Amino acid sequence: MSRGPDLFGSYSPGGSLLHRAPLWGKGAGIVVVTVAVVLAPAWPVPAVLAAVLLAAGTAAGVGAREWWRGLAPALPVLLLLTVYHVLTAGPGQAADVVGTIAVFLVLTRVLMHTTPLAELLDGVVRLCAPVRLVGADPERIGLAISLMLRSIPFVVGAVGELRDAVRARGLRPNPVLLVTPAVISTVAYAQRTGQALAARGFD
């Protein structure tokens, strides 16, 4: 199985300020960015935030290739959104929407690059501790989030492999025809992952 698109990135050890920042500090930063983007009156705010985050990520060691790997898979969707919003609401609205999405893509990559997933998992578990009051298990919520992060690139990679398999037979890949095998492949992956977790005592 290929790696698949690297949408979120993964932790890379380093000694940058962001690497050394405590998780609560990063969480506070995420809240500030989210509030700023939500309350922003127009596109310059997300544009400036995206630029600042790009600079911060680059300073933390995210290279040009890694930026490209993370943003390239989203470009077709961003392009479609741009066209749609330009036609329906004007260029300012389009820049605002696309800029907001870009901010969170960049923010996610910076967070993933500078924070070990285990540390994130622990943070999520602590954050979700109150759900114990209603009988839920915060450990499971944390595990589910980490599995989601691991699974999305796998599933997208599986679709890419199916497309290649169709091309290898001299056929043009039809997205509709790929749906069934992609779903089967994804369900099989989920079953294998579930069995692997069960085998390790997570059931």
Place this chain on the structure above:
Amino acid sequence: MPGIPALVCSGVTVTAPTASGELTLLDGIDLTLGERRIAVVGLNGSGKSTFLRLFNGLARPSSGTVTVHGTDVARDVRAARRRVGFVFTDPLSQLVMPTPVEDVELSLRGAGVPRARRRTAALQLLERVGIAHRAEHSIYDLSGGERQLAAFAAVLAVGPDVLVLDEPTTLLDLRNRGRLTGLLDGLPHQLLIATHDLGLAATAPRVLVLHEGRVVADGRPGQVLPAYERWCADGFPQERAP
């Protein structure tokens, strides 16, 4: 064998529903496995994987009982899973976190190791299997052998008494096969290994041959493996009617 608690199957049958009726995956298995290392050989579809999965509850018997060192797997599957570590053929199925160290840490979390000690313990385990230098790499950037060793470390992290390995050398090149078998030789665990690798099977004092869900041979490798090779060419005893 004295000194080693046993894996026991008593009258175990496993069936699975199909469109045309019921498929028998394992049929009337009665075994007491007390050796330090047991190999299971058989053709594709002979029931090896199902047999292995019985011991940590990934497969459940339709009838009969399975016990692991005295624990009835059906009654206390959690206890059985604490005792039995399972290594899958494809390590990518087993590695659920982005990097080896995080995957091992996940196992340590499940085993109740405190957060402050997990990273060090995970790195020590990866060191033990020889891939500490790849601890922080994406699992997609590891070679097949490194992935298998990472999956192996994640299983060892749970602290099992028994290791069940489903075709552990199938995806490995000769060098990585050597690393894995060397590692297995140095472990104190009881090992149950399903394999097509007859060289690996020959290292076990006891070899089982499964065919169409039944044990058709059970004995020392010097007796069983030549017979198995002969049957592969000439046909197995007690073949079911097609």
